[in-house]
Each structure stands twice: as structure tokens, then as C-alpha cells.
Amino acid sequence: MWTTLLLSLLAAPTDEVKIERAFPEHPVWTRPIWFGPMDSSSDWHAMAEQDGRIHLFRVDRSGKASAPQLFLDISDDVSRRGNEEGLIGLAFHPEFKKNRRFYVHYSVAGDKLGRLSEFLAQEDDLRKVDIHSEKVILEVEQPWRNHNGGELHFGPDGMLYMALGDGGAANDPQKNSQDLSNLLGKIIRIDVNVPEDSEETYRIPEDNPFVDTEGARGEIWAFGLRNAWRFCFDPKTGALWTGDVGQNKWEEVDVVVKGGNYGWPLREGTHPFRMKDKPGPGELIEPVAEYGRKDGISITGGFVYRGKKIPSLKGRYLYADYQSGHIWSIDADVTDELQKGALIGNCPSPASFGIDQRGELYIASFDGRLYRIKRG
16 A cells, blocks of 8 residues: 555656635535636636525635625425435536526435426526526436436537436346436436427437437437546546546546447456446456555546646646545646556545636535645
């Protein structure tokens, strides 16, 4: 273990990286799970709690925040029966300032059901929500109350991407991840840019990889994932990066491509798991990084850093482990070989990464606080 740790430290960027509480003037939150800007031209940011509340505050250039204000409260509609259930995804439309649309992925109270909904901010004040504006875009039945995935992001192409876990329990008992007839164990891609008065809630893009595959769900962008927990798009290259939570031995980082098969449950990381299962189409794509149980038990995917304040991290993908709190980085320009993560720091219970309007990095921790990654 100590040899591995030493090698990670030796491989780490040379500049010291410091991790500190971001907004000490704010209260301790209830399982903060998402942080980011409302749009690219504003210093207003959102922070979501897993129980179904979203708060807003401004973050100035010095990193100081204004007092938070409640933006949306759907806690009565959100299930928290399962540890992984709750409000688990948030995305503001790229044209939010014009169309007022934002999207929430949450576990539905009383049901084993994941729901993707669209809400509208008020026309006269984008920092308030028309609570009656909810439009259900998509619902997915969940066999168990874990492995819900949840992350939402608009890609550079303007399409909405969403991660869904394999359905839960353990070992993918329903063999969902390799089965293209359902959405579990997948990253999906849909077009939500439909008119408000349309009967459609979304459209399937014609260039999705399986739209012409018999028996396949056309929404699928990639498959063979166990529980893709937090993904991002590299703002420079557009590449989609995710952390995929392992079963009992290996955690992995993947660069997700159109139609890609990432191997679960035939494989866990680069290691055979249940190779006798019937695979879906395509060759299994190797992860770009992995780590075993001596380093942690549950990966939290992060971001490719393209900010300005930490030169040593520029062009590196950061990810963490929820149990050990370790934070690593790898070279985002190396995607064709297995890398070993460089250990850069530690944070208690890192549940999600975030970025501010200027591209600087934050961590949402289940200790109730937001942390900032900065140059030491």
C-alpha cells in the first residue's frame, strides 16, 4: 500500500494543491450533491441537496459567496428510502436565460422510479421557479433502490445526456447493462429542444448509435456500465469522461464514445467478472484508469480541469473515492492506455465534483460542506 501511495505522490503535479472549505459562511447542508453555474455568463450558482432542495447564491471573483436563497423544493416528491435515491441530477439548459428551462433527475417518492423532469424559472425573475411548470420528460423503472446513476449534462452538441445505473442489487442480476432493450446500465442521449406546446417530451436524435438496431432503445448512447457516477464533457475536446462504480474489487474511469460497450458485467475494470454472459454489440472498451480496494470502494467521477488558477492541473481529469477520500488526476490527453492516477489530496466523503462560472474546481461532500480545490 505504501509503495503504491509513494508512486502516486511521485507522479503528482509539482505545484502544491490545497483543498479548503469553499463557503464557510454558509450552513452545513444535507448531503450536497451538485454545484455549478446557472449559465456561462452569470456569477449565480446552484447547489442541490439530495433530499430535493436547490439553493442559489452568487460567487464573486475572489471566491466569496452571497447568502443562499431557496430556488426549488421538491422534497415531498423525492424518495430517500434508498441511500442512493434522491435528487441526483441537475442541468440548466444552455439557453436558460432565454427559455428558462432546467432539468432535474430524481427518485420518485413511493415508487421505485427515476424521473427526469423539466421546470421553468419565472419569466420576470430567473432566480425563482414556477413550481407548477414541471413537465415529466422521461421515467425509468428501478428494480432496486440503488445504482440510480443520475448525472445530467448538456453536451457540446446541445443534446441532453443522462446516466442510469444497472438497476441495483449486486452483480447485475437482470443482466441489464448488456441488454439494449432497456435503459439501465447506460448513458442516454436525447433532444429536449421541443416546442412547449408539443405532445412530445423529447426526441431521439437520428444520429444516435442504435436508432436502427432492432429491439434496441434508440436513446442509448453507450452501455455496459454498472453505475456511472458523475460524468463531464471536456470543454476543450468535447470528450465525455465518467467514473464507473465497481462491484467488489475495481473502480474505473472511462472515456465514453458513441455506441461504446464498457464491459459490465462481463468485466470489472480490466478484469474478468462474468465472461460467460451474452455480450452486447461491439468490442469491450478498456478503461483509462482503475484502482482496487486498497485505495477505496466507490469512485466519484469529476471534471477535466481547463481553469486558469492551477497550472499544474490544466488538462488533467480529476476523480475521487467516496470512502477513502483520495483525489487523483490523470492526463486527459492520454485516452488510449491505462494510466495510474496521481494522488493530489484528500477530502471527506466526496460525493460530486463541480465547477464555478470560471472553470475552477469544487467538491460537494456528504459531510455537508462544499470544498474548493486551489493552488497551494
